[in-house]
Amino acid sequence: MLIINDLSLRIAGRLLLDHASLTLPAGTKAGLVGRNGTGKTTLFRAITGELASETGSISYPKSTRIGQVAQEAPGTEEPLIDIVLKADLERAALLKEVETATDANRIGEIHARLGDIDAHSAEARAATILAGLGFDDEAQRRPASSFSGGWRMRVALAAVLFSQPDLLLLDEPTNYLDLEGTLWLETYVAKYPHTVLLISHDRDLLNRAVDNIVHLDDRKLTLWRGGYDQFERQRAEKLELQEKGRVKQEARRKHLQSFVDRFRAKASKARQAQSRLKMLERMETIASASQDSVAPFSFPEPAKTAASPIIAMEKVSVGYAPGAPILRGMNLRIDADDRIALLGANGNGKSTFAKLLSQRLPLDSGAMTVAPGLKTSIFAQHQMDDLRPEENAIEHVRRMMPDAPEAKVRARVAQFGLSTEKMMTPAKDLSGGEKARLLMGLAAFDGPNLFILDEPTNHLDIDSREALAMALNDFPGAVILISHDRHLIEATADRLWLVKDGSVKPFDGDMDDYRTEVTGVSANAKEKREADKASKADKRREAAAKRQALEPLAREIKATEGLMERLRKRLNAIEDQLADPKLYERDPRAATQLGKERADATSQLASQEDRWLTLSGEYEEAMGP
Helix, strand or coil: CEEEEEEEEEECCEEEEEEEEEEECCCCEEEEECCCCCCHHHHHHHHCCCCCCCEEEEECCCCCCEEECCCCCCCCCCEHHHHHHCCCHHHHHHHHHHHHCCCHHHHHHHHHHHHHCCHHHHHHHHHHHHHHCCCCHHHHCCEHHHCCHHHHHHHHHHHHHHHCCCEEEEECHHHHCCHHHHHHHHHHHHHCCCEEEEECCCHHHHHHCCCEEEEEECCEEEEEECCHHHHHHHHHHHHHHHHHHHHHHHHHHHHHHHHHHHHCCCHHHHHHHHHHHHHHHHCCCCCCCCCCCCCCCCCCCCCCCCCCCCEEEEEEEECCCCCCCCEEEECCEECCCCEEEEECCCCCCHHHHHHHHCCCCCCCEEEEEECCCCCEEEEEHHHHHHCCCCCEHHHHHHCCCCCCCHHHHHHHHHCCCCCHHHHCCEHHHCCHHHHHHHHHHHHCCCCCCEEEEECCCCCCCHHHHHHHHHHHHHCCCEEEEECCCHHHHHHHCCEEEEEECCEEEECCCCHHHHHHHHHCCCCCHHHHHHHHHHHHHHHHHHHHHHHHHCHHHHHHHHHHHHHHHHHHHHHHHHHHHHCCCCHHHHCHHHHHHHHHHHHHHHHHHHHHHHHHHHHHHHHHHHHCC
């Protein structure tokens, strides 16, 4: 169990968490979500003890093993399989000890423990994890130094997964995975036997791999049951109810204040006015349910529309060396309004195909016809290194608009979704998401007919990814998309092409079919319906249990409402009698008695109103969202 109690965290004077609390029972799989910069990674640093808190505490059982992906990817001469096997420290220590142990009893203990931790199957388990992350048998035997940084990070991920910590912390693990690796990780995390806390902006991963969402917002942590779609829906409903409650409360405030203003100076109503004034003072303000909006993306339309097909291939082969094609025999056609997503594991040639389309690689053989005047732009994450670190966004754009007035340059930068402050910030000081916006805007600056995007979402949060999907759907040109974000593919692409076995061919199926092909796990409609049905049943049972537990409080509220209604009727009857001027002449003693009864009933009503407000507040708080 992970318990975060009254935690406050501050970085460089900036308060990121303010007396936040959270409890995760053992075995929970939770996604940690929130806008970029809210403090998710900082919370991980606090959990591992790397960062001290300002207030509060983080606790878990002493024996808890915490694991997270190493910041430094392994680059040694050791084979990948050995690096992963060494991540199980206990197994490695036992194997080392057994080589030198001489005591028969100790040797027996070591072998017994090796059996307990299933050491005999360790290599097979490590190989399975590496294979799931894209390493075949031959690659698993190669030294880590022979792989690029992105592939080494996969090895670091494989190592922490193999060690099976009691609390697994994953911070954006899909940033260095392709779609196939992401689909495999999704299935692995869903079946992981211990507690997982996962930072991710991948909506589908959060829908399938975790059963709870932890939302970091306004420096607080809130736990929601279910995947991301359920969280988004429940939060929207809560915000809507909050706004309705705020409007209702405001009307109640106005009514009470009106009563106070009208009768404060009137002796006969002074006590009632004072009572309502106290109610106003005690009334806790319901905040406006406003949400920060994310800046949109905006891609300019092509100056001239290209005629379809904009690209046609016939028996095309391409590679980096003559006579050694990576992709061959391609017969494909791209039309002016196509939305095509490229599927296939990293290393199969997706980037090679993108370079061919952008005419950065020559044909090895075959024929490729390109529409006259076709303008092609490409966005790739590695191009962020091409940004001039000391120049701000305005200076980058001014290079492309040297004769334009300042106002026009700034207006163009604003279309990238950068605020006025960020326009003036040097590129080196922008966040990853802000750099991606700048680079994407520069790539599409001249209004391409064909826009190729290679992993555009790595530094974007969920709301920004949604904004990107909307912009791509509004873009009138053709789009070629390479992404591990399944939601983005499903939201924007209407054709799927599979890059595999040295060629590119249309994929006959949808993303669920491709997921089944990659993982062997079906995601058909029947399973989804059963899961939704079970989830709804759980919610109904939970709501029923809450109502049953709160039944005594509900009865007390109802009884208080009944008493208030009787007191109001009694007061109205007394007021009617006292309104008769002849009463004071006919029976002054009765008039005096009625006055006392009115004062007593008024006092009782004010007391019961206070009681009703207190009880209702307790009930609403207990029911929760």
